[in-house]
Amino acid sequence: DGGITQSPKYLFRKEGQNVTLSCEQNLNHDAMYWYRQDPGQGLRLIYYSQIVNDFQKGDIAEGYSVSREKKESFPLTVTSAQKNPTAFYLCASSIDPKTVNYGYTFGSGTRLTVV
Amino acid sequence: KNQVEQSPQSLIILEGKNCTLQCNYTVSPFSNLRWYKQDTGRGPVSLTIMTFSENTKSNGRYTATLDADTKQSSLHITASQLSDSASYICVVSAGVRSSARQLTFGSGTQLTVLP
Numbered sequence: 170d171g172g173i174t175q176s177p178k179y180l181f182r183k184e185g186q187n188v189t190l191s192c193e194q195n196l197n198h199d200a201m202y203w204y205r206q207d208p209g210q211g212l213r214l215i216y217y218s219q220i221v222n223d224f225q226k227g228d229i230a231e232g233y234s235v236s237r238e239k240k241e242s243f244p245l246t247v248t249s250a251q252k253n254p255t256a257f258y259l260c261a262s263s264i265d266p267k268t269v270n271y272g273y274t275f276g277s278g279t280r281l282t283v284v
Numbered sequence: 285k286n287q288v289e290q291s292p293q294s295l296i297i298l299e300g301k302n303c304t305l306q307c308n309y310t311v312s313p314f315s316n317l318r319w320y321k322q323d324t325g326r327g328p329v330s331l332t333i334m335t336f337s338e339n340t341k342s343n344g345r346y347t348a349t350l351d352a353d354t355k356q357s358s359l360h361i362t363a364s365q366l367s368d369s370a371s372y373i374c375v376v377s378a379g380v381r382s383s384a385r386q387l388t389f390g391s392g393t394q395l396t397v398l399p
Contacts, residue, residue, distance in 0.1 A: 173327075175327075178325075200384070202384050209293075209391055210391055211288065211373070211388070211389030211390055211391045211392070212373075212389040213389075214384055214385065214387075217384045217385075227384070227385065228385075257325075259327050259328075261327075273318075273330065275327030275328050275329070276327050277325075277326050277327045278325065278326065278327050280325070
C-alpha cells in the first residue's frame with residue numbers, strides 16, 4: 170500500500186541531545202513537509218521541500234534542520250537549539266508542490282518528549 | 285494575518301445523535317477549505333475539500349457546507365458512531381496556486397461520542 174511512514178512513533182530526548190525523526194513516502198510525491206502540533210494549537214509548518222536537494226524554512230524553523238537527498242525521504246533533526254521540542258511531529262506530502270490543494274497526505278506522527 | 289477559528293473547542297454527544305462543527309476564517313484570497321479527521325496519536329485524514337464555487341460536499345455521514353460570503357464553514361455529522369470520536373480540523377488555503385506557506389490550520393474541535 171502507498172503511504173507515508175514516520176518512525177519512531179515515540180521518541181525521548183535528553184537535554185542537549187540532537188534527535189532525528191524519519192519520514193519515508195512511496196507515493197511518488199514531489200513535495201514533502203514537516204509540521205509541529207501542540208495541544209490547543211493548529212499545525213505549524215517547520216520546513217518543506219518541493220524537489221530533491223532543495224528545501225525552505227517554514228514559520229518555526231529555528232532549532233530544526235532537514236535534508237532531502239532522495240525523493241522518498243525527508244528526515245527532520247531536532248537540535249539542542251530547540252528549547253521546547255516536546256510536541257507531536259507530522260510529516261506530509263503532496264503530488265504537486267505548487268498545488269497543495271489536493272493529494273495532501275499525512276503520516277501517523279512521532280511524539281517527541283524531553284526527559 | 286490569516287486566521288481560522290473553530291468552535292466549539294470540544295463537544296460530547298451520545299451515539300446516534302447528529303452534530304455540527306463550525307469553522308470561521310479570515311483568509312485572503314480564498315482558494316479552498318478542507319476538513320480533516322485526526323484520531324488520537326494519528327495523522328489527519330482528509331474528509332472533504334471545497335473550492336469557492338462549492339456550497340456543500342458530502343462524504344458518507346459527513347457533510348460540509350461553505351458560505352464564502354460570510355467566510356464560514358460547517359461540518360455536519362449524521363447518526364454519530366463511537367469511531368467518530370476524534371479531532372476535526374479545518375484548513376483554509378490561500379492563493380490561486382497555493383504553497384504550504386499559504387495553508388492556515390484551525391486548532392480543531394475534539395468530538396467525543398459516548399455509548
